[in-house]
Amino acid sequence: MRLLNNKTLRAISVLCSLTFVPCAIAEVAPLWLQFEAAKANGDEPTLPDFSYAGYDYSESELPDISSWAVFNVTDYGAIANDENYDDQAIQLAIDAAQNAGGGVVMFPAGRFLVSPNETVGENIFIRASNIVLKGAGAGDNGTEIFKVNKKVNNGEYIFEVSPTSTGESVITTVVANAQRESFEIVVADASQLSVGQRILLRADSVELAQSYYSPLTIRSEWTRLLNDGFNLREIHSIAAINGNTVRLREPLHISLTIGSTPIQVRSYNMINNIGIEDIRFKGNWDSYPEDFDHHKDDIHDYAWNALRLDNVENGWIQNVEFKDWNQGIYIDGSAALTLRNITFTGKKGHMSIHTRRSYGVLIKDSADHAGHHHGPGVGYWGCGTVYLRYQMLAGQNIDSHSGSPYATLFDNVTNGHLSNNGGPHESYPHHGKHLVAWNMTLEGGPDSYNFWSASRNGHTFAMPYFIGLQGKSVTFTEGTYSANELLGQMAEPASLFEAQLALRLGSTAPEQPEETEEPEQEPEGETGGEQQPTEETPTPQPNQPNASNTSGGGAIGGLLLTLLMVLAATTKINYITRRTGN
Structure with missing residues (x-):
């Protein structure tokens, strides 16, 4: 979803410098461009596809x-605002709804x-x-x-x-390697599987733990990984079956490698x-x-x-x-x-x-x-969890509660920090691969992060990704994170989850953000702190020219602003046309 190509960006930058017009072109995150290209070409994307989250994987309302x-709890003996307990009446209403094949257990107003x-x-x-x-x-x-x-x-x-x-019961086993973010597995015998069935991919493998975390070192204190192995528990549903090849509805968030420990396909009972x-x-x-x-x-x-x-x-x-x-x-x-x-x-x-x-x-x-x-938490082999526009209390921390959860997205999460994660020390690390923070705002917490530290109650994340990290300035230990793109500024697209969902469902591109004054770049490894307006340079209002524009830019500045809007609109139209094929 590149808004403008590099030549256009350079030309606009020169024009801005000549006419004293402060420019702010929303910069598209390179990792988003890689994701788009990988999806278009059928390759493995660097970032997980988080769009398979939510009710019906966000494909329906x-x-x-x-x-x-309707089963009103008052019809089963519950009375609002009295001194009696209503547990039995509520349970009776639920039981009646269940015996009828479903329904709404209704609570009127009151306590x-x-x-x-x-x-x-x-x-x-x-x-x-x-x-x-x-x-x-x-x-x-x-x-x-x-x-x-x-x-x-x-x-x-x-x-x-x-x-x-x-x-759970074992149905069959996986017999061929499968790449993360792909949709197909090959099993020994698919005769007991059916389209629409929920299954669980399960393995407890020390071998998988070593290969998954390599080249990172599994510390001696993390005894559950060392002794019991990586506990794979990935829930899937079957979209299609062709012989012994099973197509999954949702992508694998971990690569499956055949080793000495079998990867089981198990039955999995759920209510919906x-x-x-x-x-x-x-x-x-x-x-x-x-x-x-x-x-x-x-x-x-x-x-x-x-x-x-x-x-x-x-x-x-x-x-x-x-x-x-x-x-x-x-x-x-x-x-x-x-x-x-x-x-x-x-x-x-x-x-x-x-x-x-x-x-x-x-x-x-x-x-x-x-x-x-x-705070907002994950743990124990969960994957594909998305926190979108979640507001923490100032200085609160997220909670990756050990047990190697993986492929977690914190998307536009605000006010908190990344340290003081919980969980027993023997179950570390706090998080496996592909923890992604997208346009997250930090507040509180430490000034520096080593994401593969031996410290207790810290933040042992396996090579996390940061895109558009803002707020408190912090440093990261080199070699302990995968990426730290667009420091101190909003990344485009504004929401990774919503952009991935729009891409998957064929929706039009997300709206471009309003132009804002571009923040100064911080050195690699630091987030940019909030910029403070000065008396000499008043903060421009959205869609209004800065005072220096009106006095120093004159007619040329106005023409340039018009040119910018035309270029952005044209680029967006071309992008949507390319996406939809219309």
């Missing part, structure tokens, strides 16, 4: 549930109390497909589900969503079309008389946990607030989920969102105002 059967005791295991469960929990809005006059009493146990959440059985929307979930962590202290005890870490999804595909959570929780949303072994317009408020707790062993989870247009200890 969320379901219209207006015609679904509903849950968790009448501290007994671990007494939660509210969704076990079947096509169930939506829907409230009357997450605001003050909407629906609030209030968990009163704590249930102190790691892994226990008041709402738990999963199929009754999550067992699970939705949660327009509800405020309220914990009671704010009533506890201590501020959060990480790992002080299980109460601080796990007392009030909200929502857990296991083995869910094509699900969504939208327009939901989580207030005063120790842990918010935990996602495990799931695929093709969309979380949007999620907010975390109230008292700081342990974790906001964490996804692991999953494929293609999209979290977008959300914010953590509580500043939970573990």
Whole structure:
């Protein structure tokens, strides 16, 4: 998506210098150009294709549930704004919807109390497909589900969503190497596979760990990699079968190399079309008389946990607030989920969102105002996770929670930093290959990063990629990162996820950004700090000439600005024509 070619850029630069017109041509990231070219030529792109994330991999809108059967919790005994607990009534409404083959479990406005005791295991469960929990809005006059009493146990959440059985069975094995970002695998016997089937590619291989991380050194403290190997858990669906060649709907995010440990193709049981929307979930962590202290005890870490999804595909959570929780949303072994317009408020707790062993989870247009200890998170062999326009509290950190998650995109994530990642030391590194930060804004954290350090609770990422990194100026240790393009400025396209999705679905090119004053370049390895306007050079407003333009550029400056707009428009038209073939 090159906006202007190099000769045109140089010519405009000369004209700008002659006429005193400050120019700002949005620069396209070289890694985006490489991705475009690789896709056009059928080659392996450097960056993963993150567009296979979200409900139905973002190929369709969320379901219209207006015609679904409605099961109002008040018809099953729940009463808003009273002093009685509504767990049983809510479960009865869910069970009725499940027995009917699906439906909307409706909550009217008001507060509903849950968790009448501290007994671990007494939660509210969704076990079947096509169930939506829907409230009357997450605001003050909407629906609030209030968990009163704590249930102190790691892994226990008041709402738990999963199929009754999550067992797996080996169907066949992969028998030929397959390149990352490709779509085909060759198996020993495809007779028990079918189009549309969900499968799990699974292997626990020390050999894979060594080849995957080479030439990086696996440290002796990282015993799970050294002893148990890389735990491949990549979820896929079958698009086509030709003999023993299986075409996947979504790309591999890791290369498959045949070695001494077989790569198994397993059955994988999932429920689908699970939705949660327009509800405020309220914990009671704010009533506890201590501020959060990480790992002080299980109460601080796990007392009030909200929502857990296991083995869910094509699900969504939208327009939901989580207030005063120790842990918010935990996602495990799931695929093709969309979380949007999620907010975390109230008292700081342990974790906001964490996804692991999953494929293609999209979290977008959300914010953590509580500043939970573990910010937007991934972990344990998950891949294809996308955080898009996620706002952290100032100085909060992302959380790559060890266990070698890979192919993660932080796209237009703001206000946070990259250090203090969690997870047990034996499960390091924090992240495998292809962590990508695109137009991310740093705030807080350390002044320098060595991404393959032996330090605890740091940032061991395997050769990450940074494009358009802005905010706090930091330095990176050479040899520990793959790229650091367009330092201190917005990269084009503005969103990698949205550009990749538009490219895949054949949409028109993303809109060009407004012209802004081009920041000075920082030395390689540093991000550019924010530029401060001076009295001598007032900050120009968008689409308005700077004072120096009007006085020094005169008619030539105006003609040049017109020329720039014509050139940009012509280039965009040519680009769209080339993309669409029209």
